[in-house]
Amino acid sequence: AQRVTQPEKLLSVFKGAPVELKCNYSYSGSPELFWYVQYSRQRLQLLLRHISRESIKGFTADLNKGETSFHLKKPFAQEEDSAMYYCALQAGGTSYGKLTFGQGTILTVHP
């Protein structure tokens, strides 16, 4: 069975500081990893996916299979980045399509 762990429930940084939200996963196969974000009073939405290797809103995430991690990083945090962030894993086989989410990290960026 797959598992996603986000060790920090709360993370606070000041504007302009670097930020890293940690995500570790457990899965025996080859996973697809995602970061989802939920801003205040908005829907849960996709932020980025590891297969695209893209940078969205200045955020990047690299899949490290050796460390089974998919940490989300941004060099200079902005106040509008304050939100709840979820790391999610999509397994293969008969479970594909299903997402397993971590518990989430609340990011607060102070002015």
Next chain:
Amino acid sequence: EAGVAQSPRYKIIEKRQSVAFWCNPISGHATLYWYQQILGQGPKLLIQFQNNGVVDDSQLPKDRFSAERLKGVDSTLKIQPAKLEDSAVYLCASSPERTRVNNYGYTFGSGTRLTVV
């Protein structure tokens, strides 16, 4: 395009009562998911439909929860009877197809916040 629609937005019921939630996915999306999000936790899949067939309901408490997707479009999730621990946000999501490499992620609805008292 229109998003995933859910209703109601909020519902408060007493334990042992019944409740139903409705979801209308994005037009043309074959796959529909119901997730339960308990306060302080990440969303947990309850049931996954492909068109009008159930793909995965392994985490659905079938003694009290039921779901259907008639004609492969709208879906309803029902709880009967409700327990206090069912208090949560119930999220509906849809995606174009049930593919392993989900290039677009899901599109989530706003959710229904259920409080059982």
